[in-house]
Amino acid sequence: MTLTKELKKKKQPKQGMLANVMKQFDTAASLVNLNPNIKKILEVTNNELIIHFPVRMDNGEVEIFKGYRVQHNNALGPYKGGLRYHPTIDIDSVKALAMWMTWKTSLAGLPYGGAKGGIQMDPKKYSNAELERITRRFTYALGENIGPEHDIPAPDVNTNAQTMAWIADTYMSTKAPSERSKNQHVVTGKPVGSGGLEGRDRATGFGVFLTIKYWAKNKNVDLKGKTFIVQGFGNVGYWAAHFLELEGAKMVGVQDAFASIGNSQGLSVENLLEYIKNNQGSVQGFPDATAVAKEDFFALDCDIFIPAALGNQITKDNANDIKAFLIAEGANGPTTVEAEKILLEKGVTVIPDILCNSGGVIGSYFEWLQNRNGELWELDEILMKLDKKIKEVFNRVLKTAENKEFDLRSAAYFLAIERIEKAYVQRGIFP
Template sequence: MTLVADQKKQKKPAVRGMMENVMEQFNSAADQINLHPNIRKILSITNNEIVVNFPVKMDNGEVEIFRGYRVQHNNALGPYKGGLRYHPTVDIDAARALAMWMTWKTSLAGLPYGGGKGGIQLDPSKYSKDELERITRRFTFALADNIGPEHDIPAPDINTNSQTMAWMADTYMSTRPPAERTANQHVVTGKPEGSGGLEGRDRATGYGVYLTIKFWAEKNEMTLKNKRFIVQGFGNVGYWAAHFLENEGAKLVAVQDAYGSIENQDGINVASLFNYVQAHKGSFVDFPDADPIDKDSFFGTDCDICIPAALGNQITKENASQLKATLIAEGANGPINVEGEKALLKLGKTIIPDILCNSGGVIGSYFEWLQNRNGELWQLDEVMVKLDKKLNESFNKVWEYSQRRSMDMRTAAYCIAIERIEKAYVQRGIFP
């Protein structure tokens, strides 16, 4: 057999500053609440970092070596929880930063979870469906007991979906003793509905983005009707956020993804764009009802609301001054770096932070985990009501904290999340 070059040798864009960003955000909030130095030490590092290299046979009979990661940051509040992404930018530093963000996100949402994150360094567009299935199953096998329904529960993220989770669940359950297999269905969340998935999980993250925008508008005594918004990333999160905002009377005026950028100040019909993307292999290039624009001018599009729902570090001090939007709602994890955020706040912009704005996904995952664990079956209307209630509680906590302490919403969200974890350590003590 022939061994093909390791994925490490592929040239890929670096994810610069993500770890520095999350640490600066953490330390800023820790200073605000006078976090105990010992707990600061614990939360500043990850608990476990798993790196696996594994071979997979391709359709042509050749073998490629893949590198996968799973970083487990903290589990003081419960099992590690977080997504797995398939992307060329996946590396250990990115996984560390994303795992930390998950710890703050699950804590802020009041869930019995900690934070974890990971994935495989690859471009999934270069592989067939059969190859991706073999890659996923082999990765799951390589992770072995480092994941588990009461230990570490993966979910979909960038370039992974319900099918990926179905393959993971089946592989994991197949490695368990026969009597335990069905009891391990909740090892992952985000599964298809026919395989133990939650009805409505597909839209939970985007719905959460929409809801937090709606809650913000209500606090400011304004309506979303006729508000213009732009979305970076028209995947699952971007699409559903746009769908619900349009239903509220808002108008999508520009979209950007890896393929290009388009604009129409008269409005882009979300359903039409979605159908076009589905029919053109995920691309909206040449969409007839909008005009192409230069990628570097996207954030300068005239609008009221900006939703970065793609990758991290998209808004920096170099392009922050371009933003016309009054409100930036972080659909992605870490789309604004620290210097970019400082620039935006100086300009009087409001940022709904990622650990609040896109937490609908992990809340939906928690509902799915409970459903599987308890052998229940929840209906869509019930799920949406529960999401609404949970997100409303989280938003109100952050809003009231930020108003009371005269601080931005991100710092307020971090303070609430870290204080909950600190309380757990204080009450339980440190072993031994």
């Protein structure tokens, strides 16, 4: 029985991301026949931090910010997960994202656990100098709750390489001079000049593209001429679109926080990126496209849909509108359990987030190793390693799905949870 079939037994209420991930976990745990004692451990977080901290603004006034860091599980290694700056962040959403990171790192075979965090704020309302002070003050407040062998943050929504450079510099400045260089890998996703990995900016989007590519190859589907739409045109959405366009696929719709656009004849990925850079970061008004009503975007004619924005975007209210035969989850938790049931009944394939967007955390692992070992990897080598790793994980998920007659999410969860359970069984539970 698949994860989705199990969910049919109960009518799902409208729910947030935490309820969504818990439902996925509970049902997957029954598929794995997870040890009930280990299930008790995995269904709760290890640590939850809520931090209030003051920062002086450019006008001299002090503003109080609320920051979060949730560490879900570290059975397989140090906590790992991004930091996002967004007004919708709350403790429940961070707990959900931290749990998804645990499954993602486990599925990818990495020596990491899962964590997530961020600050409840709209970064667009602050100057660059204010963002630097906010980031550094948050890092100082986190203190020893992060560390290169304990909890390693990375970029996420509205954070980037510059954010990570500020965090690394602040954290290292709290160490003795002789120890500072040993703590460079406290974060990943840093600028290349500050110990970052070549190509880390495209790792997640490249991974999304690779999972689409390997799925298409398995199904004998030629990507050339296929159409796709993207929700969210940040790093993930852009790079996934970039590589798909190189394969001959055609982007016909894009949605961001401000507008939705479409063109059945195709949108140039590079031209749109250039327009966004010169248009205050939005697709709104792009001259080679027609404006599309927000509620009509998911109904655009296309073959592939890449949700690469926030969670809970595909719901029971819009799942039936989707025309695509393949959904590749570039975002974390974009599809609710109710929506996925509808999609699978329609014959739509969903490549789940913990597989589809795992290129980012795999790239982070490469950067962490590079810093830890004092090495320097070139872009071609990095993309080759990323391709090899994602191909290996994708094939394991596909084989499990075929052997057990699971959908892809069920298969991915099965493998992720099974690996963590094995670690607990082999090591035991202290005391």
